[in-house]
Amino acid sequence: MVTGGDQFDFDFIVIGSGFGGSVSTLRLTEKGYRVAVLEMGRRWAPHCLPRSSWHIHRWLWRPSLGLHGFFNMRMFRHATIFHGCAVGGGSITYAATLLAAPDQVWHSGSWRGLVDWTAEMPTHYQTAAGMLGVTENKILGTADHLLKYTGDATECGHTFYRTRVGILQSCDGNTVNQQVPDPFFGGEGPPRATCTGCGGCMMGCRYGAKNTLDLNYLYLAEKKGARIFPETKVVDVRPLTPSDDGLSGYKVLAVKSTSWMRRQPQQFTCRGIVFSASALGTMELLFRLRESGSLPGISRTLGKHVRTNSESIIGARVPQCADDLSQGIAIGSGIYIDEHTHIEAVRYPNGSDVMGLLTTMLTDGQPGPRRIGLWAKNIVSSLIFHPMQTLRLFRLWGWARESTILLCMQALEGHIEMRWQRRWFWPFRKMLSSYGDKVPTYIPKANQFARKFAGIAGGTGMSMLPEILFDVPGTAHCIGGCVIADSPEGGVVDSHHRVFGYRNMYICDGSVLAANLGVNPSLTITALSERAMSFIPLASETRWNDTALWHRVRSTA
Numbered sequence: 001m002v003t004g005g006d007q008f009d010f011d012f013i014v015i016g017s018g019f020g021g022s023v024s025t026l027r028l029t030e031k032g033y034r035v036a037v038l039e040m041g042r043r044w045a046p047h048c049l050p051r052s053s054w055h056i057h058r059w060l061w062r063p064s065l066g067l068h069g070f071f072n073m074r075m076f077r078h079a080t081i082f083h084g085c086a087v088g089g090g091s092i093t094y095a096a097t098l099l100a101a102p103d104q105v106w107h108s109g110s111w112r113g114l115v116d117w118t119a120e121m122p123t124h125y126q127t128a129a130g131m132l133g134v135t136e137n138k139i140l141g142t143a144d145h146l147l148k149y150t151g152d153a154t155e156c157g158h159t160f161y162r163t164r165v166g167i168l169q170s171c172d173g174n175t176v177n178q179q180v181p182d183p184f185f186g187g188e189g190p191p192r193a194t195c196t197g198c199g200g201c202m203m204g205c206r207y208g209a210k211n212t213l214d215l216n217y218l219y220l221a222e223k224k225g226a227r228i229f230p231e232t233k234v235v236d237v238r239p240l241t242p243s244d245d246g247l248s249g250y251k252v253l254a255v256k257s258t259s260w261m262r263r264q265p266q267q268f269t270c271r272g273i274v275f276s277a278s279a280l281g282t283m284e285l286l287f288r289l290r291e292s293g294s295l296p297g298i299s300r301t302l303g304k305h306v307r308t309n310s311e312s313i314i315g316a317r318v319p320q321c322a323d324d325l326s327q328g329i330a331i332g333s334g335i336y337i338d339e340h341t342h343i344e345a346v347r348y349p350n351g352s353d354v355m356g357l358l359t360t361m362l363t364d365g366q367p368g369p370r371r372i373g374l375w376a377k378n379i380v381s382s383l384i385f386h387p388m389q390t391l392r393l394f395r396l397w398g399w400a401r402e403s404t405i406l407l408c409m410q411a412l413e414g415h416i417e418m419r420w421q422r423r424w425f426w427p428f429r430k431m432l433s434s435y436g437d438k439v440p441t442y443i444p445k446a447n448q449f450a451r452k453f454a455g456i457a458g459g460t461g462m463s464m465l466p467e468i469l470f471d472v473p474g475t476a477h478c479i480g481g482c483v484i485a486d487s488p489e490g491g492v493v494d495s496h497h498r499v500f501g502y503r504n505m506y507i508c509d510g511s512v513l514a515a516n517l518g519v520n521p522s523l524t525i526t527a528l529s530e531r532a533m534s535f536i537p538l539a540s541e542t543r544w545n546d547t548a549l550w551h552r553v554r555s556t557a
């Protein structure tokens, strides 16, 4: 029987330091637990962040190719998934838009009816918003004004709003980079600086104005004693006593993620564990551990109900635009073009033109050969009738300065499934692969909106090349796969985020979300993690082997 003491390296190990992981780390540390965070990505200081996306080795994460940045792109048959990888998880590369999900999302999916979400969540949203310093955007750039004009011209201008963001701005919205003492935590937090409106949030904020997790949750947690191990990738988690359910604690094996040859394996022991490796990371790790026999009791629903927020990325490019469309904050404003469909104005900073490789001329039509044919025809006729304009449209140089991305999200139901399989093109090892109905890459209303936007701006509409050629949408909002449910037949965790079948094991990240939110998910992930942590007793009151604290349901495996 485990009764306590220091025979474990840590009380809790948190895997991943994104939104869910950072909340878990701080709240567990505050409750008196000894906490370690094992994070695959690097730790970043503002001055080390890349100046533009051309500094690919500092931007992209692909250690096998020597790329040690913080932004990762994974291609699947149903979606190209963008996600972050760093101390601070997705917060280093995210656009800092922090919106609460509309109430209707709690009434669909496998979490429906488990608790009174609409009554419980507002408190946790409030805590999350306070910690992340959410405020209304005061800096509108040309792209935001264009969004409003387009809304007015399409009769949805009244739904235009300034985004709520986790960015420190000066009171009057001026864009001077002013150094200030900690404005958020009564002097406990780090000194900060105000936003310059450079549009660079997704390349990492070099000014210290974006409220990344290393400046709030993780900063405070480290101050209170939590330990963060960067560049440390978890490859195995198993109960200390083989074949038990975690009662005896866990053994965690990790390797150095940035080293290819000398991987420096490290072993840790702990009593409890929190998986916070993001939807994709947690699914991948749990599939591997279930398959290897380390955690055979993980629910068979693992990988089901993966959602992409039904996103489609379109936009407009205005060659030789008089204004710099990259100015403002990365996502400065949004608009609802109908009750389910929401569009945000997004930008990369001047000089970060690499994303231009993925964009092309806006093309309508249902996916397939006909859409590809139409796309080719549009390009050829445009080259014949407007050769200079067309060439300028495809020129990579100047793309960020002349372009606005329109990120379209829908709160409609729809999901895919991830399985752990060998693929015909790489039979040497198993990997995640996607199945199910295709996520729509063509949302007619959104294309019409992009065309109108481009017309008003004096430019040309843009589509994403993979959406046209391969019918694969891009998404930065992959969620689900380990969803909250009432039993292991419905999901992987219960409404307190406890993993079915194991003791003292939790999941706190985007993988537990059980519905498409229709808005950016980070605030909801943070709020849900705050809620999950609120149920964990103080370290001094915990009885690790108390079955009453452990969920009744055993594995279905």
Ligand SMILES: Cc1cc2nc3c(=O)[nH]c(=O)nc-3n(C[C@H](O)[C@H](O)[C@H](O)COP(=O)(O)OP(=O)(O)OC[C@H]3O[C@@H](n4cnc5c(N)ncnc54)[C@H](O)[C@@H]3O)c2cc1C
Pocket: 015, 016, 017, 018, 019, 020, 021, 038, 039, 040, 041, 082, 083, 084, 085, 086, 087, 088, 089, 090, 091, 093, 094, 095, 096, 097, 098, 099, 202, 232, 233, 234, 235, 276, 277, 278, 279, 281, 282, 285, 331, 476, 477, 478, 508, 509, 510, 511, 520, 521, 522, 523, 525
């Ligand atoms: C370019 C971009 C812009 C975005 N903009 C917004 C936005 O404006 N608003 C918004 O709400 N959302 C935005 N998102 C999405 C947001 O970043 C994610 O939804 C959010 O970060 C998910 O939080 P999480 O806690 O699930 O995990 P993450 O924040 O993704 O953190 C997971 C961490 O786990 C680590 N990890 C994974 N596997 C392992 C392992 N085996 N061992 C150790 N560590 C591991 C990863 O390196 C990562 O750091 C954006 C995403 C991108 C890519």
Ligand code: SF4
Pocket: 167, 194, 195, 196, 197, 198, 199, 200, 201, 202, 204, 205, 206, 207, 208, 209, 210, 328, 329, 330
């Ligand atoms: S707009 Fe520039 S200064 Fe402001 S938060 Fe984003 S990167 Fe930082």
